[in-house]
Amino acid sequence: MTDADPVVEAVFDAVAATAPEIRDALPGRRVESGTENPSGETVLAGDVYADELLLEALSAVEGVGSFVSEERPEAIDVGGAVGEGAYAVAIDPLDGSSNLRSNNTMGTVVGVYDAPLPASGRDLVAAGYVLYGPITTMIVADDRGVREEVVERDGDDPGVTRSVVDDDLTLPDEPTVYGFGGRVPDWPAAFREYAREVEDELKLRYGGSMVGDVNQVVTYGGVFAYPALVDAPEGKLRLSFEANPIAYIVESMGGASSDGSGSILDVEPDGIHDRVPLHVGNEGPIDRLEAALDG
Numbered sequence: 403m404t405d406a407d408p409v410v411e412a413v414f415d416a417v418a419a420t421a422p423e424i425r426d427a428l429p430g431r432r433v434e435s436g437t438e439n440p441s442g443e444t445v446l447a448g449d450v451y452a453d454e455l456l457l458e459a460l461s462a463v464e465g466v467g468s469f470v471s472e473e474r475p476e477a478i479d480v481g482g483a484v485g486e487g488a489y490a491v492a493i494d495p496l497d498g499s500s501n502l503r504s505n506n507t508m509g510t511v512v513g514v515y516d517a518p519l520p521a522s523g524r525d526l527v528a529a530g531y532v533l534y535g536p537i538t539t540m541i542v543a544d545d546r547g548v549r550e551e552v553v554e555r556d557g558d559d560p561g562v563t564r565s566v567v568d569d570d571l572t573l574p575d576e577p578t579v580y581g582f583g584g585r586v587p588d589w590p591a592a593f594r595e596y597a598r599e600v601e602d603e604l605k606l607r608y609g610g611s612m613v614g615d616v617n618q619v620v621t622y623g624g625v626f627a628y629p630a631l632v633d634a635p636e637g638k639l640r641l642s643f644e645a646n647p648i649a650y651i652v653e654s655m656g657g658a659s660s661d662g663s664g665s666i667l668d669v670e671p672d673g674i675h676d677r678v679p680l681h682v683g684n685e686g687p688i689d690r691l692e693a694a695l696d697g
């Protein structure tokens with residue numbers, strides 16, 4: 403196995419250290435902040451707080467040159483030149499933040515790119531997510547594979563403990579669950595037909611937060627999608643902050659990703675906030691999806 407990249411390790415140390423603080427801050431931050439993000443969505447106080455904490459933590463990491471967030475219009479220069487020894491870190495500070503009001507699962511998504519954004523998913527050197535569920539877990543994928551960790555506060559210390567619970571996470575061979583975002587009438591006919599078949603075979607697991615819903619697939623095998631919509635052919639999820647990191651993780655686990663015709667990691671971006679239809683999971687259901695959409 404290759405040695406860990408110290409900058410990637412430091413990035414995930416910083417993300418893990420921030421996770422309990424983000425979690426603790428949520429009870430008082432379930433309200434709208436009064437602003438919109440670059441994607442035109444209402445931002446909650448929790449989104450703003452998580453974004454600020456992560457900027458502070460990640461800009462202190464030596465080797466991080468650029469901080470790019472779903473909540474900010476532009477990349478922020480925080481150190482060395484990206485691509486010449488420094489990485490760009492792309493963050494979805496709180497994923498599924500509409501679940502804050504209903505007190506359901508949310509996450510933080512991280513992509514570590516070896517190129518200035520907008521960059522292709524092929525420029526990722528690592529990706530991961532934190533899942534704020536009944537316990538706080540973190541998935542980390544890099545060129546050494548995929549690991550699942552539990553993140554806990556270290557007693558009264560400000561630090562945290564990262565305990566690896568699985569150091570070689572792979573997708574279960576048998577698909578078991580599915581979760582598809584958006585409304586059925588908004589799905590293109592070909593996706594509706596595909597979904598009808600999947601419904602007959604797999605169990606529905608859908609909670610409205612990409613990280614939570616992808617983690618069901620990561621754990622039990624299956625397929626997650628936020629597909630193209632009739633009125634929004636580019637779908638909802640953002641390539642740099644959401645789709646690329648999730649595709650990198652699932653592909654590193656032996657699964658597949660697709661924008662409808664090929665791997666998400668091959669999508670060439672125009673802008674930092676580009677959206678893309680996202681489908682990830684076991685190879686079987688993703689191959690069938692591409693065949694269904696091709697027709």
Ligand SMILES: O=P(O)(O)OC[C@H]1O[C@](O)(COP(=O)(O)O)[C@@H](O)[C@@H]1O
Pocket residue numbers: 443472494496497498499500583584610611612613628638
């Ligand atoms: O409820 P909708 O509009 O179908 O969207 C659900 C999707 O939107 C998201 O909440 C978008 O992420 P953010 O919360 O980071 O904006 C995903 O987590 C989820 O898959």
Ligand SMILES: [Mg+2]
Pocket residue numbers: 494496497498612644
């Ligand atoms: Mg999100």
Ligand SMILES: [Mg+2]
Pocket residue numbers: 449472494495496497498499
């Ligand atoms: Mg978000």
